[in-house]
Amino acid sequence: MAAKEDLVNVVTAQHAGVRADLEELVRLPSIAFDGFDLTQVDRSAELVARLFREAGVENARPERVGDGRPAVIGRRAAPPGAPTVLLYAHHDVQPVGDLSQWDSEPFEPVERNGRLYGRGAADDKAGVMAHVAALRAFGGSPPVGISLFIEGEEEYSTASLRPLLEKHREELAPDVIVVADSANWAVGQPALTTSLRGGVSVLVQVRTAKHAVHSGIFGGVAPDALTALCRLLATLHDDAGDPAVAGLVRGDAAKLDYPEERFRAEAGLLDSVHLIGTGSIPERLWARPAITVVGIDAPPIASAPNALSPVATAKVSLRLAPGENAERAFGLLRDHLMTHAPWGAEVTVTKRFSGQPWSVSGDIRILDAARAAFATAWQGTAPVDMGMGGSIPVVDIFAELYPDATILVTGVEDPDSRAHGANESLHLGDFAKVCLAEALLLSNVAEVAR
Structure with missing residues (x-):
């Protein structure tokens, strides 16, 4: 097995090639949404598969179910007695939105002030390339077995996710899972994501009449659906801005210093706006x-028209604390909306999707191995344990399909990466550290098994 100092030297020497391949990936507009050129998603999958084949996963190949977008799947057998590590990231990206808000072309990577700008540069093609870099560090022969699942529609839909994982469940079966789709605490400060909120998305329809009518002739007596919807939605929060749905789980978080000034800057809040x-x-x-x-x-x-709207619909997102159950939370939200209908309006609540929250568990030795890898890569700066307010659907499914595997949620983003927004970017210095950290992690996991 390569010594730690050898890994540092090899990863450093190979990093220019890793960055060049990342830039090639960023140039592919792999937007999996309907209405975009889906051949670009196919091209992205083919390139990702080739990169992993060259890095030692010889059977890496695009796979899809039905009309879904292609994921890249593969497996390299473990050396005798060694565990298998499943590497997850995704190669599809968000649409670019308003081009006028970008300072450079979204699909032409550009470096400015130590950051690489481009759609997908951080979310999540850098995650893909961190996996490739780690395998290259061992000359394509890592000290652990490798399973590979690089999703192709994470930003668009998770419709293919479970069918693909269930179809390849045995082939991919891991002891450890590395999900490279989260973030670090700050530039220069690594983190291990130890919790994720779950989510429930619903459509709330309010109906007050059979059809629209003149707002002057009938207004003031007959309620319109849009006003009724606004009044209903206003019941979802109390005066402090906390959710007013009774019974939802509330928990505690790590005692990290997160100054209000930093949060306000990262969220882009107006000076006059209060936190809720x-x-x-x-x-x-x-x-x-x-x-x-x-x-x-x-x-x-x-x-x-100047008319009373007979019907109005809202899309509502409920984020769930770790320890909550998604079906239970949906029931609480539905009951709240149904019982707070204003003026006798007819309310219909339809669940669009839900996902369970997650908290880290598993082999403490593996978690310590990850923390040690981060600390070495960041030259003595120990990682913090942080939560993530968003959801990563694959983590919930991994936890269900592989309950005995230890899941490590890592990532390449930082608070200024602006994933999903204009001028998305990747901090190149921290990206180099992420690549080294993953190589060290694979080495540490192999040592734990011995």
Whole structure:
């Protein structure tokens, strides 16, 4: 097995090639959404598969179910007595949004001030390349077995996720899972993500009439559905901004210093806007429920007649604290909405999808091996344990399909990566450390097994 100092030297020497391959990946607009050129997703999958084959996973290949987008799947057998590590990332990316908000072309990677700008540079093609870099560090012969699942529609839909994992469940079976789709605490400060909030997404439809009527002739007596919907949505929070749905689980978070000034800057809040909720900022972000109205269907202003809307619909997102059950939480949310219907309006609540929250568990030796790898790669800076307010659907499914595996959630992003937004970027200095950390992790996991 390569000595630690040898790994450091090899990863450093190979990093220019890793970055060049990352830039080639970023140039592919692998947007898996309907209405985009899906051949680019196919091209991205083929390139990812080739990179992993060259790195030692000789059977890495694109796989799909039905009309789903291609994932890259493969396996390299473990040396005798060694564990198998499943490497997860995703090669699809978000749409670019308003091009005028970008300072450079989204699919032409550009370096500025030590950061690489481009759609997918951080989320999550750098995660893909961190896996490739770790395998290259061992000349394609790592000290552990390797399973590979690089998803192709993580940003668009998870429809293919479970069918693909169930189809290849035995082939991919791991002892350890590395999910490279999270973030570090700050530039220069590594982190291990130890909890994820779950989520429930619902459509809330309010109906007050059989059809639209003149707002002057009937207004003031007959309620319109849009106003009724607004009043209903307003019941979801108390005056402090905490969710007002009774019975939702609330937990505690790691005691990390997260100054309000830093949060406000990272969230882009206006100076006049107050924070909502109670508890520390990490508690509110990682260990407490959150409710967001993410969209409303109603007549658009440009074409709205002077009429009472008979029906209006909102899309509501409920984030769940670790320890909550998604089905239970959906029931609490549904009951709240049904019992708070204003003016006798007819309310229908339809669940779109749900995912369970997650908290780290498993072999403490593996968790310590990960922390040691981070500390070495960051030259003595120990990682912090942090939560993540968002959800990573694959983690929930991995925990269900492989209950005995230890799941490590890591990542390449930092608070200024702006994933999903304009000017997405990757801190190149920390990316080099992430690549080294994963190589050291594979070596440490092999040592634990011995």
